[in-house]
Amino acid sequence: MTATLFESAVNRIDANAFEIQETFGGLRRVSPGSQRRSPQYMARLLEVEQFMDEIRTGRRHVNHFSEAMSTSDFPLMFADSLDRQLYAAYEGITPVWQNYARAATVNSFLTVKRFATSGIRGRLKKVNELAEFERRSQSEKVYEYGVDKYEAGFALSWEAMINDDLDAFVRLPQDLAQSATDSEDAFVTELFCDNSGPHASHYTVDNNNILTGNPPLSRDSLQAGITLLMKRKDERGNPIAIRGVRLVVGTGLLLTAQEIIDTSEYHVVDGTGNVRVIRGNGVAAGLTIDHNNWIDSIATTANADTSWWLFAAPSGVRPALEFGRLRGYEAPALFEKVPDTRRIGGGEEPYSFDTEASEKKIKHVYGGTFVDERMTIASNGSGS
Incomplete structure (x- = not known):
């Protein structure tokens, strides 16, 4: 999944522009009757929607986020390390x-x-x-x-x-x-x-x-x-x-x-x-x-x-x-x-x-x- 697809998906969810099942995996549209007859599908759909909402609002832990998408999907976001420090200067020579x-x-x-x-x-x-x-x-x-x-x-x-x-x-x-x-x-x-x-x-x-x-x-x-x-x-x-x-x-x-x-x-x-x-x-x-x-x-x-x-x-x-x-x-x-x-x-x-x-x-x-x-x-x- 690319960063462009991810950002597009979040924006479309916010706008309620389409049904969330079309976002993941190319799931085909089903009739409301079929959805009611498949409680497992409805449970998974609710879980995905909750997962996306927690990512968007920052409530989902970072290790869960990494499991969903690797750092290679975000070359700019993860390009610089968050653990940076400056080495001390070389110790000067004492004159004699x-x-x-x-x-x-x-x-x-x-x-x-x-x-x-x-x-x-x-x-x-x-x-x-x-x-x-x-x-x-x-x-x-x-x-x-x-x-x-x-x-x-x-x-x-x-x-x-x-x-x-x-x-x-x-x-x-x-x-x-x-x-x-x-x-x-x-x-x-x-x-x-x-x-x-x-x-x-x-x-x-x-x-x-x-x-x-x-x-x-x-x-x-x-x-x-x-x-x-x-x-x-x-x-x-x-x-x-x-x-x-x-x-x-x-x-x-x-x-x-x-x-x-x-x-x-x-x-x-x-x-x-x-x-x-x-x-x-x-x-x-x-x-x-x-x-x-x-x-x-x-x-x-x-x-x-x-x-x-x-x-x-x-x-x-x-x-x-x-x-x-x-x-x-x-x-x-x-x-x-x-x-x-x-x-x-x-x-x-x-x-x-x-x-x-x-x-x-x-x-x-x-x-x-x-x-x-x-x-x-x-x-x-x-x-x-």
Whole structure:
């Protein structure tokens, strides 16, 4: 039975246009005398009429209705499910760049300069009687970077807002805010990571900040990296104080790094076969792990799963990295286009007069640079 036949049948019943027995099964007309002589037929006829009346008035249960007619008879009525729900958004990534990069504030879009001086500090030299003392000169180095404006937004039509019975668009501003957080973390990651792992412009043999042989992450290689970082000296050979070390890894090394830190006892066999028990792991003191999710996206080679970095805590005098935001816009700013639609008689609507779209956007201003290569150590973990 088609939907057209069903609707036609109901309309004809309402209008009392014909006898109901002609509606179902092509029953032939019978004389009143014959009907009186067939009480079973009259009972069935009354049952059908009652069934149709209950369907029309909504008193018949839906499962009875489905038995009479399948959903294929009503492709429009049953096309959309009545059980609909909106999945929650993916959980945003917690930024970690503040743990190994210094945050700064700049005053404008002009290039900012950061100066580093050295040369005066050093051990005093013995001066003989009437001899000249050492006159030291100061050297300086400048670091420059500028901030840029980054934006994103969306526009929703009036019809889309009306049809949003699941409140799917309510969370869109929150998604924009998370986009700003993601952009910061990805930007800082690109300062020290390229598609092959440790950024080739900053991690070099000449800078003495790439471990020899690019060893995989292990207790021994981690110990070697921390030792090299702790032994850093300035231009005059003065030791540099390292207050804390951050181990930065991608997802591929997270469990390995955690296992090294959590190990509480090592058994070491020396050359004579004696077993030496080491309490503690020897590297956990002053070391913290930072899981950087963006390494997996920025390093596009196999090194993404094997590269690891060590950073001196940015609380020191000179950090490895600096990330700056524009003064007055330190936090991302959300904007909404001023509506230009007003009903006659009063009342504004938050939509464009021409397109009936509602527009929102987010703006964030930031920049940064690599500062001091001595404040970091890295290995791509390839073993070569």
